[in-house]
Amino acid sequence: MSGLDSIPIVVAGEIEGRLRTENLGPLLRQLEQALEDLLATGDSTVIDLGAMPFSRQDEEDLRAQLGRGEVSATLNAFGPTLIEETAVPGVWLIEHRDADDRRLTLQLEVARIPSILVTPEEDIGDGLAALKAANTPPDGAL
């Protein structure tokens, strides 16, 4: 038994986890508007869920409400990023995590494809340079 176990205090339940902040409803309406904008103008929208009071229960409710779609991807850059299209096409959940697998941000992106998935010009240039170097025979070789 550790020292902590000997403290006679019992947690009555996962208090914060069961609470709802009542921000889910307005958020879903914001998503509705963002999808209309995407269809009308092609403009994408990003919402940072860390910028508002949003409990674990809210997040569970959000995930349950939106469901899971057909596409998921993992980006490994500066730690993993988990990208999932929800069952509402065009609404993506993007969770950036650091190298120690701790959450950095949780975002909703309303877009045809999340911007972080598009291969950047700089990386294409670096890849091309590396490929050319690999394809160039060393001096003196046939």
Add this chain to the structure above:
Amino acid sequence: MDDLTLSERLRQRGVSRRGFMKFCAATASMMALPPLMIPKIAAALEKARRPSVIWLSFQECTGCTESLTRSHAPTIEGLIFDHISLDYHHTLQAAAGDGAEHAREAAMKENWGKYILVVDGSIPLGEGGNYSAIAGISNLDMLKEVAEGAAAVVSVGTCAAFGGLPMAKPNPTGAVAVSDIIKDKPIVNVPGCPPIPTVITGVLAHFLTFGRLPELDHLQRPKVFFGQSIHDRCYRRPFYERGQFAETFDDEGARKGWCLFKLGCKGPTTYNACATAKWNEGTSWPVEAGHGCIGCSEPRFWDAGGFYQALSVPHTKVGETILTAGAAGLAIGAAAAVLNRKRKAGAVENRETITVKDLTKES
């Protein structure tokens, strides 16, 4: 000192462009800026050079430095912290004595007019400023000397921002805040006892990114972090609106996570980002742990009444009123806040002592 930009430094570490954009997304979130700003942050960080930072610690407990350095690398705040050139910090630097002071003088000379001065701790003015000195130089003289060549001053922690615990009545050392002495430089206050690490680095990141300080409120605090009260962003706020309060720390209300207002929570008069940024790498924060906010980022919080004494007990009909009047809740919240501020001002004038009764809430 190398002259790489932040994006070049990350690239040198093998971080791809996607990784850099992810870094920018996390930085925007840390600076409490909307995601719309991510491309602008990326464009600015492409060009951001490594700024020189001189960190002076005066009458303080080192809790502010602990707060900033306790995060495990590689975090976003760690990377921001790595990118600044911390040229003087007598708790962290290896050099001591003359060597340390020469490092400070050299950094000042080399970066005159451009370096950022970070201060934690209050400055004693009593007895000619002789209560606290470093290398034989009083805190007052060192602050004036270093501030003269600074581009901006960041007062980290409630002691530097507002005088803090050393200034508590009867203020034996005559402690004052940085802004009481420095009048001709831009000053940003990052109060908290200690401040949230991401808020400290968020301010540095803002300066690094945009070359200027963020927008400030009337107490010179960055609005993005201190623009809303703890109460406004508290996940327990719905219980306040419904009139459901914990009356003691072990009653049914406490177990059900109800509002801690009646147990002395200072959330309604305290402006900080604890409710969203949280502590210990986002694990929790005082209210989530079941303890009311003590208002540590507000001026004179230590003389503003007992921590367990309710600012003002909300109107007994709050719950019923809200249920019948709907949106009137915000107006009632605002009225309670005015009463609370009056009560707090009264307590500051007439220092109150915490009693056992306050702690047990038996009365």
